[in-house]
Amino acid sequence: MSNRMLALMMGVVAFLILAVGVVFVIALAGGGNDENTTPASGDGDSRPSTSAGGICNGNSLVIPGSQPNTVLDPIQVVDVSTSEYVVEIFGGLVTLDPQLQVVGDIAEKWEVSNGGRTYTFTLRDNVVFHTGNQRRVTAEDVKYSIERAADPANASPTVVAYLGNIVGLKDRFEGRAPSVSGVKVIDERTLQIDLLEPSDYFIYELTYPVSFVVDRQQIESDPRNWTRNPNGTGPFRLAEFKPAERIRLVKNPRYHLGAPKLDEVIFQLGGGSLLTQYQNDEIHTTPVPASLLDSIKDGSNPLAKDYRSYPALATFYFTLNPNKPPFDDPKVRQAFALSLDRETINSVLLFDYYDVAEGIVPGAMPGRSGTVRTYPYDPDRAKQLLSESKYAGNMPRIVLTYAGSGAAPGDVLVAIQENWQQVLGVTVELQAIDTAAFLREQRQGNFQIQSDGWSADYPDPENFLGKLFASDSPLNYTKYNNPEVDALLKQARVETNRERRYQLYAQAEQKIIDDASIIPTFWSVEHLLVKPCVQGLPNAPMTIPRYRYVEIKEP
Amino acid sequence: MAPGLAGYIVRRLLWAIPVLFAISVIVFYMLRLAPGDPVDSLLGQRYREEEAALIRKKYGYDQPIHIQYVKYMRHLLQGDLGVSTRHQSFTVSEIILPKIWVSARLGFIALVISFFLGIAAGIYAALARGTFLDPLTISFWLAIDAVPIFVAIPFLQWLFAVKLDLIGLSWQGFTSPNIILPILILSLPGTAGIARFVRASVLGVMKEDYVRTARAKGLPERIVVFRHIARNALLPLITIIGLSLPGVAGGSLIIEQMFGIPGIGAESFEAVLAPDFDVILALVLFGSVLFIVANILIDILYAIIDPRIRLGAQRG
16 A cells, blocks of 8 residues: 555544544534523523423323333332332322321221231222222222232242231241131221231331232233233323333322322333433433532532432441451451441542431431431541451451442442551452342352342331341341340330330341441432423332322423 | 255254254253342342242242253243243243344344445445545544444434434334434444445455456446446355344344333343343344354355355255
């Protein structure tokens, strides 16, 4: 190839780069212009900034949704992404309002008697199923639904954990009884549930999907495929479900707590560039990426006017395995907890994406005690404790494992790793493993530190403390075992005075934190952009039926 | 049609059976023996041995692997691909067929576009050899190929959807103009490779004696280019087209994710992570079948286009 040719080719490449650059500059210049003129004049870009074109004219809410992990059957729900739909389609005896108060759903009212061991529900007489002659829901339907959940043939993953306190439920689940003896139909509108031991939080457990009412006629006539078109009593009915593409819910005009104002809610499951779709008025809400949080919080981003944030009932924490060196020495665990500078990490690295956790129970949890404290950042004391420990000077190799989902993001872990390195001089290796392997090593207790988290199933401290840390709880996956904590949790479990119960949980929580085998790091916060025409969307810190409150209209 | 073609096809298809059998056994055992199974991800933090055992029983995972395999094959031969553990109310066919159909149509449109552009650019560059138009053409397509899609997609999305407000970004099916951007991004980067291949091939053919003869006969340049050069130069492209067919139906994870396209690329990724045994197996077998069929098709096409090529062993 001649020199002339080479020169020519380089010229061409230079030209191309120049051309691309020009396109960029034109586009960016246009962008700046747009920002300046839109609010005032309104020509050019014809959409005024407050109105979001087409999606604000109709009466359907279009939002990003997540693919359900399991089938839309209340007794199979284990994850937030499935319960998001199940709580809208189905209903149980009771439900949660946006302030997380327990309110009647199918039940109109209930009475607790027998020292907290017997719950008697009076059902509404106007609750009907979506389809199938719009049959009225009776006490038999509630009993059938709970018995179906307990039937071992249905393999519900949650029934023992959430309804195990009902007399005879475990017997049914373990195949020793043909039915659940503690659920009794008194008459068509009265249902009585007997418990093994008194429980004040049982009413909260009933807000979890596993006890929701399903249509016996539908399930028996189509046992294999009924979940494709499930018949429930909730504010919305499933109209369309295309896996990984779309879920469409349409309103139940006969909903007994007040018909939804929306005609339909469309969940887009495919993902895509959500923020750009939001800017292009294709969806009504979108989560805010952490990278944008800074400019949105200081108001410099034009999207800032649509921003809202509220705490969520979820906690991130580290689990330190007290059966593995060096964490069998409490001083090492405490030193690790004392060297975390969570405030700086959250404000500098994350633009306050989280709240710094002051406990295991999230800050927005009703009944959370304000007295519980986590270990502060105290490098001197951390160093001192480490030097007093039996591993001073001969620290073994330490590996922290984390899974792809449910854990704090990678850069936070790196910052924390840096904390331990700088304060304690200890190198912690970070190891990402796939979720299945992560869960397996957790079950087998075969890890040193895990980065993990838990989000609330119902708004009671018991869901975090009793379920996760009582040594006999079916959900104690960390295998935490402390007789002192056990005694407090057992006392709290049967305490029917709510205030005293909350105090007992606070004591147990403080002891678990002091133990330092669980180090809470951050509380989760929701960051959302919501179009101004979407009104009444509740800022509820956990999954509740929320779309029946929403209305689309110009502000 | 070349003689012995039917027999050849039958022989090749019969050979495919042991190949597919071997693939299915290997993948089936690999999935079952690898750490982590669908029940782990189904139950997550709520895993307890009692419930896990019930669920394993429900799906038959508690049985010895060879029994599971026999059962799977029995169902497969009846056209039943099994059940998905990620989409529990749906069968594997219901999950993967619509998604393969989406990815395949998208991929096929993109393939046609990139071959059309690539062939045109390649022939043009070859004929323009010695002028600046040759390197200009090739560099142009190489420059497009060189832009990472992580840069190209957000920029184009912002430019066309937000700035110019021409299209939307959510998936609305094949009739909506929203489809234009993903198709452009799927097709344009592939053009450079094809253009270079065609250019080299055309340059090779141009040196052949029959091209010189055709020119010497005084045939119009148009006839020489299209009948003598292009036809012979494009023959090797059949292999490339054939071998890109399985990839076309496989979808593209990144593009599907960034445009929210319900295609098989994203589904395969999620299935492997879960792991969703029956879906993974169905996808692997589907890919293998496609690969085998594409290879047979290539051979047959060669035999039809070039009579000098004989297929397989000849009987007396």
